[in-house]
Amino acid sequence: MRNLHEWNLSFAEARRVQTRLAGEVELVPLKEEPRLIAGLDCAFSKDGKRMFAAAVVLKVTGSRPGRAGEPGSFEFERVETVSAAQETKFPYIPGLLSFREAPACLEAVERLTTQPDVFMIDGQGVAHPRRLGLASHLGLFLDKPTIGCAKSRLIGTFAEPGREKGAYSPLRDGPEVIGAVVRTRSRVKPIFVSVGHKCTLEDAIRLALACATKYRIPEPTRLAHQAVSRLR
DSSP states (O other): OOOOOOSOOOHHHHHHHHHHHHTTOOOOOOSSOOSEEEEEEEEEOTTSSEEEEEEEEEEEEEEEOOSTTSOOEEEEEEEEEEEEEEEOOSOOOTTOHHHHHHHHHHHHHHTOSSOOSEEEESSOSSOSTTSOOHHHHHHHHHTSOEEEEESSOSSOBOOOOOSSTTOEEEEEETTEEEEEEEOOSTTSOOEEEEEEESSOHHHHHHHHHHHOSSSSSOHHHHHHHHHHHHHO
16 A cells, blocks of 8 residues: 555645646556455544444456346455544545545555455545545555446536436536446436546446446445444
């Protein structure tokens, strides 16, 4: 795990760090098909003074075909679940949420005994005003492929994708494509997928769909969300 910066930063310093690190994000194809995929999510206590993170590692054991006209999905076996809890030290500032959430996520990852091939993170990747959301920030620290799978949009404009699973449309910030709006389940709200680090948007879309086995949320982040919700 890389040590890219300190966490005790002013808001202005944090923004400068984001701008600098965004230039290090690599949009490159995955070198091989992942066999171990980790989901990462975090949550806060009701008073906001404590934060919790959970990482769930799943092994891809096979795939199942989709219904007519829909993409198929992976079959998984759960390998490992770990968690971490910390005092919250960075305030809630829109656009700087990774400085609030990343420390607990990194502590959870440090507790893993397996080495995931890809991390799927409940949050934004480059679909961020300074192109460094939580998935990209963590990807640079971990030096691993990461994918941002967010439940809602942070920035950008899009056309509504088709209603069937597998449909998607580009998420744009001006002329730049920063992610995709992906229908992971037919006739259910889409999710917002973006590159975190060391993958392409095509990789991110394909894996998000393959990991959406039964639900709107891809299985790695869905299980991580369940795990962290229990910690609260």
